[in-house]
Amino acid sequence: MTKTPPQRLLTLAQWSNSVGDGAYYTTSALYFTQIAGLTPARVGLGLTIGWAVGSLAGLPLGRLADRRGPRGTAVLLALATGSAVASFTLVRGFVPFVLVACAYAAAQAGLAAARQALLAGLVPAGERTGLLARLQSTLNAGLAVGAGLGGLALHAGTRAAYLAVFAVDAVSFLVCALLLLGLPRAASVPVRPHGGLGVLRDRPYAVVALLNTVLLLRLPLLSLVLPLWITERTGAPAWLVSALFVLNTAAVTVFQVRAVRGVTGLVGATRVLRRAGWVMCAACAVFALSAGTSARVAAGVLVVGAVLQVAAEMGQSAGSWQLSFDLAPADRVGEYQGLFGTGVTVARTLGPLVLTTLLVEWGPPGWLLLAGATLAASYAMGPAARRAAAGREGDAGEPGAPRSAPATRRSEA
Missing domain, CATH: 1.20.1250.20 (MFS general substrate transporter like domains)
Structure with a gap:
């Protein structure tokens, strides 16, 4: 068998x-x-x-x-x-x-x-x-x-x-x-011995993880911010919230695998992140345009914005996945992924407060600020990732390889 x-x-x-x-x-x-x-x-x-x-x-x-x-x-x-x-x-x-x-x-x-x-x-x-x-x-x-x-x-x-x-x-x-x-x-x-701070001593990787957290601030958009935006700032019907959720879920289910094609290595990952940053920037601008419009116009604009947003989401996911593995030492993937994964919990913890204030209360200017922050983080990923990769090569000869040091063997539980 x-x-x-x-x-x-x-x-x-x-x-x-x-x-x-x-x-x-x-x-x-x-x-x-x-x-x-x-x-x-x-x-x-x-x-x-x-x-x-x-x-x-x-x-x-x-x-x-x-x-x-x-x-x-x-x-x-x-x-x-x-x-x-x-x-x-x-x-x-x-x-x-x-x-x-x-x-x-x-x-x-x-x-x-x-x-x-x-x-x-x-x-x-x-x-x-x-x-x-x-x-x-x-x-x-x-x-x-x-x-x-x-x-x-x-x-x-x-x-x-x-x-x-x-x-x-x-x-x-x-x-x-x-x-x-x-x-x-x-x-x-x-498994190489390391100090108590562990991955936090790897500042270049920590910077990459921090920049990824900025990109992940989009997480509360669909579940919290857009419903509030639609009901308080636009004339679109409330049922559109459900339609946009279905659109996002269906798009990721069908197209996420295609979105990662060609995303290999550091160069491919940072390139797709920059591209996704521009797409997210466009999505924020489109969402901002829906404020104060009629029901029909707002609905059409919001659908366009949602399409751009999910396209950016898939690109950001593809690029960040590649970097999170490529920049982690082979013997400490779990620890490094633990740090990288905190971006999700931090974004879900702070995102609702930050985005409701920025977008729902400030309105269109808030959308433009979010667009600028996303674009800046997307472009900063390139030099941050190259610095992290250079540090890994300097320690071990190639990205992701363990450094030369006395080591113990990891035992499978």
């Missing part, structure tokens, strides 16, 4: 996660307020604290994956995430809610870093960005299916329906753990 290729198992694990997460994201806010009895303000504060903790946990958990082996670490963190989801059903107060939210966010952040390290250990360097594109397409397709399941629970509106959604999400992480357990062990790589 032939073994299932690692790429397929990773894709199935991604599918399992995304279906459960789609259902969870659709229903969790109403469950916490209507069933668990928390106020919206406390839910928002608790989740903010949770994701802040998650952003700090990704780096040490990524380092753990490097030292103990990414497969075993990923399996344990998938089980921990499922347990945290199940624990949400028992929450009846603010303090327990915050504690479970911290555990959930930390496990999610660590799982993302461990899976990236596992992918790096099982998939040849030239195939990683293409596989990440397929995983992103799978993620969006799964989120759409999960959102449909969540919609059924919202329609029912009962405690049992909400609990069923949380059960589905918890089971999805159990399935993910079983799939990851079926993967072969990643090749052992010598």
Whole structure:
């Protein structure tokens, strides 16, 4: 009997996660307020604290994956995430809610870093960005299916329906753990001793990660900012929010794999990031033009802006994936991915406050400021990445290779 290729198992694990997460994201806010009895303000504060903790946990958990082996670490963190989801059903107060939210966010952040390290250990360097594109397409397709399941629970509106959604999400992480357990062990790589600050001592890579965080400020656009912008600043109908979400999800599902073609090496990654920066700049300008227009005009302008935004999103994802792996030492991929992945949690934590102030309150000038910041970060990625690559070559002779130093062997958990 032939073994299932690692790429397929990773894709199935991604599918399992995304279906459960789609259902969870659709229903969790109403469950916490209507069933668990928390106020919206406390839910928002608790989740903010949770994701802040998650952003700090990704780096040490990524380092753990490097030292103990990414497969075993990923399996344990998938089980921990499922347990945290199940624990949400028992929450009846603010303090327990915050504690479970911290555990959930930390496990999610660590799982993302461990899976990236596992992918790096099982998939040849030239195939990683293409596989990440397929995983992103799978993620969006799964989120759409999960959102449909969540919609059924919202329609029912009962405690049992909400609990069923949380059960589905918890089971999805159990399935993910079983799939990851079926993967072969990643090749052992010598782990070099390093100081307590670890990856934070690699300032050029930290700068690249910081610039990527600026680009990731677009994350709350679709879920939070555009709905507020549409209802408060334009005459477009509220249902357009759902249509733009479907447009974005479908576009990523269909075109993300194509968007990574030709994105190889440092030059290709920085080129696509600059191009995506200009596309995002155009998207911001188009969104700004929708302010104060009639329903029909606003709807048309917003659709054009959404098309440009998702095109920029796919380009930014392709370029950042390539850089995150190419600039990381082979023996510390988990730790480096842990730092790079904090950009997502930081953007989701700070993005809502920054973007609602910048765009919804300031209006068109705010869109232009966002465009300028995105373009500046996109162009700064080139010299920052070249400096990081030069430092890696100076230490080891080639980008991504381990430096010459006494080392211990990493054991697979």
